[in-house]
Amino acid sequence: MESQISTFTTKKGLAQMLKGGVIMDVVTPEHAVIAEEAGAVAVMALERVPADIRADGGVARMSDPKMISEIMESVSIPVMAKARIGHFVEAQILEALEVDYIDESEVLTPADLHHHIDKHAFKTPFVCGCRDLGEALRRIGEGAAMIRTKGEAGTGDVVEAVRHARTVWGEIRRLENMPPEELMAFAKEIGAPYELVKETRELGRLPVVNFAAGGIATPADAALMMQLGVDGVFVGSGIFKSGDPAKRGEAIVKAVTHYNDPKILAEISRDLGEAMVGRNVTELPESEQLAQRGW
Amino acid sequence: MTKIGVLALQGSFREHITILKKIGVEAVEVRLPEHLEEIDGLIIPGGESTTIGKLAVDFGLFEKLRAFGREKAIWGTCAGAIFLSKDAHRQQPLLELMDITVERNAYGRQIASFEMDVEIPALKKVSPNDAPFHAIFIRAPLIASVSGGAEILATLPDGRIVAAQQGHLLATAFHPELTNDDRVHRYFLKLVG
Numbered sequence: 001m002e003s004q005i006s007t008f009t010t011k012k013g014l015a016q017m018l019k020g021g022v023i024m025d026v027v028t029p030e031h032a033v034i035a036e037e038a039g040a041v042a043v044m045a046l047e048r049v050p051a052d053i054r055a056d057g058g059v060a061r062m063s064d065p066k067m068i069s070e071i072m073e074s075v076s077i078p079v080m081a082k083a084r085i086g087h088f089v090e091a092q093i094l095e096a097l098e099v100d101y102i103d104e105s106e107v108l109t110p111a112d113l114h115h116h117i118d119k120h121a122f123k124t125p126f127v128c129g130c131r132d133l134g135e136a137l138r139r140i141g142e143g144a145a146m147i148r149t150k151g152e153a154g155t156g157d158v159v160e161a162v163r164h165a166r167t168v169w170g171e172i173r174r175l176e177n178m179p180p181e182e183l184m185a186f187a188k189e190i191g192a193p194y195e196l197v198k199e200t201r202e203l204g205r206l207p208v209v210n211f212a213a214g215g216i217a218t219p220a221d222a223a224l225m226m227q228l229g230v231d232g233v234f235v236g237s238g239i240f241k242s243g244d245p246a247k248r249g250e251a252i253v254k255a256v257t258h259y260n261d262p263k264i265l266a267e268i269s270r271d272l273g274e275a276m277v278g279r280n281v282t283e284l285p286e287s288e289q290l291a292q293r294g295w
Numbered sequence: 296m297t298k299i300g301v302l303a304l305q306g307s308f309r310e311h312i313t314i315l316k317k318i319g320v321e322a323v324e325v326r327l328p329e330h331l332e333e334i335d336g337l338i339i340p341g342g343e344s345t346t347i348g349k350l351a352v353d354f355g356l357f358e359k360l361r362a363f364g365r366e367k368a369i370w371g372t373c374a375g376a377i378f379l380s381k382d383a384h385r386q387q388p389l390l391e392l393m394d395i396t397v398e399r400n401a402y403g404r405q406i407a408s409f410e411m412d413v414e415i416p417a418l419k420k421v422s423p424n425d426a427p428f429h430a431i432f433i434r435a436p437l438i439a440s441v442s443g444g445a446e447i448l449a450t451l452p453d454g455r456i457v458a459a460q461q462g463h464l465l466a467t468a469f470h471p472e473l474t475n476d477d478r479v480h481r482y483f484l485k486l487v488g
Contacts, residue, residue, distance in 0.1 A: 003411040010408035013433045013473050017341045017373070020305040039350060041305060041343040076385065076399060077343055078434065100405035100434070123406050257304050257350055258326060 011125030011145035014078065014100065015209035018042055018146075018232055022222070022253050023211065025049050025236040028067075029074035035239070038249030042078040042100070044234065045071040050107050050154030051237035051276065054288070060108045062090040065097055072099065080127070085294050086112025088121075095124040101146070102126050104139075106293035107153045107236075116294065119143030129213065131164045131291055133171035134190030136206055138295075141193040147206055149230065150291040151214020154237050156278030158221045160291060161212050165228045168210070175201045205229075214291065217242070217276050219255030219269050226259035243273030297487055300325040300334035302360075304350040306342020306374060310472035311480075318477050320484065328359045336368040336487035339375030341433070341470050344399070347374055348388035357388060364392040368463040368486040370479075376466035377436050393461045394443035397468075401437030408433045413457060413469070415449040421481040428476060430457065430469035438468055463487075 021041030026032045032043050047063040048056065062083055072079045078100035083090035085104055090111075094102050102124050104117050119126040120143035129150035130136035136147045149168060151161030171190065175197065178186060187197040199207050212225035213234035222233045233256060239249045251268045258264040286292065299315055301308045303324035315322035315338075325331060337360075339347070351357045363369065364379070369392065371379040381391040383399055402409070412427035419425055428449075438456035441447055448458035448465075457468045463486045471479040 003409045005409045006406055007410055009410060009431060009473065010405075010433055013431055013470065014405055014408065016307050016310065016473065017343070017433055019307065019309070019342075020303070021343065021346055036345060037349075039346045041346050072404075077345060078405060095406070098404045098406050125405065253346065254350070254353065261326075 006123040008145065012208050014125060015127070015146035018078070019209055020256060021232045022249070022256050023080065023232070023234045024239050024249060025234075026071060026240070029070050031240055031245075032071045032075045032079075034246050035249060036075045036077050038246055039253035040077060040249065041232070042080055043071065043075060044080045044082065044103065044236070045099070046082055049237040049240060050290070051156070051241050052154075053107060054154040062087070062093065062108070065093060068094070068097055068099060072097070082108055083117070084108040085110040086115050086117060088117045091117050091122060091124075095122055099124065104128050104144075106150060106290045110293050116142055127211075129291070129294065130168065132167045132190070133175070133200070134192045135295070136168060136210070137190070137192035137196040137200065140196055140206070140208055144208065146209050146211070148211040148213040148234055151212065151216070152281045152284070153214045153290050155215050155281050155284070156217040156238060156241075156276040157281045158215045158217070158224065159281050161215045161225060162228065164291075165212055165225060165230055168206070169229050172200060172205060176204055215281070216252075217278060218272075219251045219265060222252045222255045223259040223265055226256055232256060238276055241276035248272050248275075296321055297336070297484065298323060298334050299484075299487065300330060300337045302337060302339045302347070302375070304342075304354075305346045306340040307372070307470065307472050308340045311338050311340050314472060314477050314480050318480060326354070328355050331356075331359055331363050336370075336483065337363060338483070339369060339371040339378055340472065341373035341375065344374040344377040344383070345387050347378060352388050357390075361390050361392065364390060364464060368465070368483065368488070370465040370467070370483045370486075372467050372470055372472060373433065373435060376438070376468055379464060379466050383436075393459065393464050393466055394445040395441050395459050395461075395466060396439045397436040398439045399436050400434050401439075402432060402435055405434055408435070411451065413449050413451065415458060415479070417448050417460070418478045418482055421485060422478050424478070428471070428478065429474055431473045432457075432469050435468045438466065
């Protein structure tokens, strides 16, 4: 009875265990403890939340391994960390640190404009962003074990998260109604691997877990994304850029569990203090739109 | 007809419900205390035990779950097994219904998650198929010890405990809900009666 370590089933499986949960961006061990106590299912360890990366400008890279390790030591829940798109050495370092998930993320400055990381080559599972079904299936084809719609990180504006989730689901619904002979042309049209297109059609959803990310700032935002059909949410700047992170974090956790119960949502949305200030995505110049990074 | 609830605060509840429906059992999501009133048995799925524990406390489910487990069948997978235990060597809400102690993330971080065939002799009671069970362990807890009324149902070849039973209560450190093998679900239905 041989054991097989770190298979695609166990990689995908961890994401299945995170479903119905909230993954929170944290920049210190103290934040991580607040997140865990608020009920986060995992934390994303990074040096600056997306709103600060936006404000500071410059090149955004993988975080300091010392800071990531300190966060890993401070909590019992899974810890994720970000590598730049295409920067497979940053990913190798994160794997050596034994982080639980690697986010190949458009929030950092891309290291490769043509190629994403070959994620099959790693034992550590990856989550990647997408704006539509083709992008999601390309990432899964490269080995991603979890997908998140990109939204527009660091804005506190949920409009792009909604657009991306609706786009993915809309394309899946279109696919489900397609006769088999049209699948190859559809795969060509969206630039996705044929086998994954077929699998998505059979399942009626993506072959891996799909969270929402990018712009979620309130319990209502989180519940909106859940009602649109995602499996859980990432909240970046929305918690620790708000007036009362512990209270807001806890409320967003509860909103993801009770996303279909407006009475409970009304109760937990009360008196949360200031939400993050936010920036309207429609006022962002194209050069500042992070979701455009990657393909 | 038997109705099984799956605690749907967070985690792999959809997978459990899919298997239950496949074997023809009515399955419902449990999020609030009143949802416990209409069910005959409960599954606590995999997920994050700290999150599930906190939400159970915050929504008034904690004492109700305890009372439910004194009379009716509960099965916990992974995080659910931790939640049923009486000691997890850490400060977090535990139902303390089973005389088992667990050690969280005992095999290491995610990179050490694994799949392995495990012998579960008790499954013969529900199936003539005596093939080992293909068990999936994800950041899995170890059942460190059993005492009192709890008994060992399965171990790894090195003796580490991965499944235990105490009367109508069942704990597995692995995730049958991630497989197509419904034998552990059918075994649990026998405990529901």
